[in-house]
């Protein structure tokens with residue numbers, strides 16, 4: 227898919243912007259604090275209805291303004307799809323083909339993006355929450371069902387944790403409601419765990435092939451999904467549901483003492499192994515980076531496999547973080563395949579040689595100027 231047009235009104239430091247993008251590599255060049263990341267963020271928000279940088283939508287609205295609007299046109303195999311998002315103090319509205327969507331989960335998936343930022347290089351060695359976020363975000367874009375289940379799971383988890391706290395402080399004594407919440411949480415939790423396991427198997431296959439090439443056939447990359455339940459192959463939702471329910475029932479007193487839910491997908495993790503050794507503990511920094519790069523590139527292929535379309539790739543200042551060999555790998559893997567948006571303070575070195583026909587936009591104080599090809 228291709229994002230052919232983008233219009234912004236009062237989004238971050240952009241008052242009014244209207245721009246047509248190229249289907250190839252779009253390079254956004256500018257000094258610090260001019261609006262490069264804000265523009266990538268706008269594309270990300272248009273895809274997912276929320277930012278990767280903040281949970282507070284108010285921050286997306288230009289200072290002193292009351293409403294921000296983002297519109298875009300996505301070109302897909304089935305035709306062209308106009309998208310619109312409006313943020314105001316009343317919340318957000320999302321439209322596809324000019325029709326307002328009752329649920330945001332119906333909107334997400336129209337425009338698929340993969341964001342690669344310097345912090346993604348910590349995917350391997352960072353905290354487990356980072357890897358859970360990664361799974362939820364990527365699999366949520368590929369499957370409306372996954373997105374819906376994880377939304378429901380989060381809501382019930384919050385209610386259950388509140389109720390466990392009330393039981394802990396003896397403000398409540400009735401355990402029947404707890405059991406109702408446990409039952410619902412186990413049902414949504416099982417859907418998430420089984421879906422994650424299935425998606426990870428597919429992602430692993432793509433990542434293995436990519437990693438083999440980057441590491442010149444010397445390393446085998448494998449994934450291990452760390453979860454508290456036992457997964458058979460193929461795993462059944464019913465079996466996982468039953469295991470989670472048993473964990474909640476058998477540990478009721480412990481969870482009340484702790485005042486929080488101790489079991490479920492919110493505790494899971496993902497381990498990456500090279501030649502059967504945990505990359506997080508034993509891998510060199512180079513191996514950790516190569517693993518993160520292989521996983522990110524594998525997402526592109528998996529998303530294509532799941533949705534029938536290549537996603538859009540957003541590279542936020544990531545080239546400067548990669549050595550020449552990894553930059554070369556990344557750029558050759560994506561060229562002529564996925565529409566790419568890349569921010570940088572200057573296009574130089576390997577990137578300048580490798581990107582065949584970049585479309586360059588200079589960004590200064592929230593305005594864009596397209597550089598005419600020489």
Ligand SMILES: Nc1ncnc2c1ncn2[C@@H]1O[C@H](COP(=O)(O)OP(=O)(O)OP(=O)(O)O)[C@@H](O)[C@H]1O
Pocket residue numbers: 237238239240256257258259260261262263264265285286287288289569571
């Ligand atoms: N809601 C907002 N309203 C107006 N301006 C904002 C808002 N949010 C952020 N800004 C401003 O946007 C500017 C550009 O931010 P951005 O993160 O896009 O910079 P950048 O070009 O990516 O720079 P760097 O190379 O340093 O990452 C900052 O000066 C910031 O103060």
